[in-house]
Amino acid sequence: MAENGGRLRYKFGRSLRLRKKKDFQRVYEKGRSFVDYAGILYVLPLSGTAEKKFGVAAGKKLGNAVRRNRMKRMMREVCRHFQHKVKSGAAFIWIARRPLLKARRELFEKSFLRLAEKARILAKKEC
Numbered sequence: 001m002a003e004n005g006g007r008l009r010y011k012f013g014r015s016l017r018l019r020k021k022k023d024f025q026r027v028y029e030k031g032r033s034f035v036d037y038a039g040i041l042y043v044l045p046l047s048g049t050a051e052k053k054f055g056v057a058a059g060k061k062l063g064n065a066v067r068r069n070r071m072k073r074m075m076r077e078v079c080r081h082f083q084h085k086v087k088s089g090a091a092f093i094w095i096a097r098r099p100l101l102k103a104r105r106e107l108f109e110k111s112f113l114r115l116a117e118k119a120r121i122l123a124k125k126e127c
Contacts, residue, residue, distance in 0.1 A: 016083065018055030018091060027055070027091050034118040038100050038107065041115035042093040052086060054079045055093040062101055071096045078108045087121050 018024055031044030046053070056075040058068040075094055086092070094115070100108060116122050 016052065016054055018053045018093065023053070023091070024055055024057070024093060027093050031091070031093070032119070034115050036111055036115050036118070037097065038103070038111040039097050039115060040095040041112075041119055042095070043119050043121060044091045046089055046091055050088045052083070052088045053091040054083070055091070056096070057093060058096040062096060062098060067101065068096075071100055074100075074103075074105060074108050075112075078105070078112045081109075082112060082116070085122055086116065087123050090121065092121070 018027065027042050027044040031042040034041045034043070054076075056072045056079065058071045058075075060068070062068055062071065075096060079092075079094065094112065100111065113122075
């Protein structure tokens with residue numbers, strides 16, 4: 001966990017993102033999928049590493065580039081916000097579905113948390 005003087009860092013740099021097509025393909029082919037009415041989450045455990053990688057996608061059926069990019073920005077923001085609550089050692093791809101097209105941030109967060117619960121990727125709370 002990235003800490004800075006006892007405070008968590010919420011940066012979402014390139015090291016936390018899936019960026020290459022071959023990385024996306026590997027997660028699609030070998031990972032498990034979890035489906036929700038507002039999105040799909042693919043999870044692929046990464047052996048021998050403690051890092052986590054996030055990727056987001058929105059298909060062309062969801063609208064023009066402006067709409068798709070808005071959705072992906074919101075999805076990345078939610079991933080950035082919850083990055084410390086997700087277990088390490090896996091790659092994740094979150095794919096948007098139509099209900100997220102005109103949704104507010106709250107629906108993005110609910111969708112991500114619902115998918116994360118299904119996939120059991122949320123870190124356990126410390127008491």
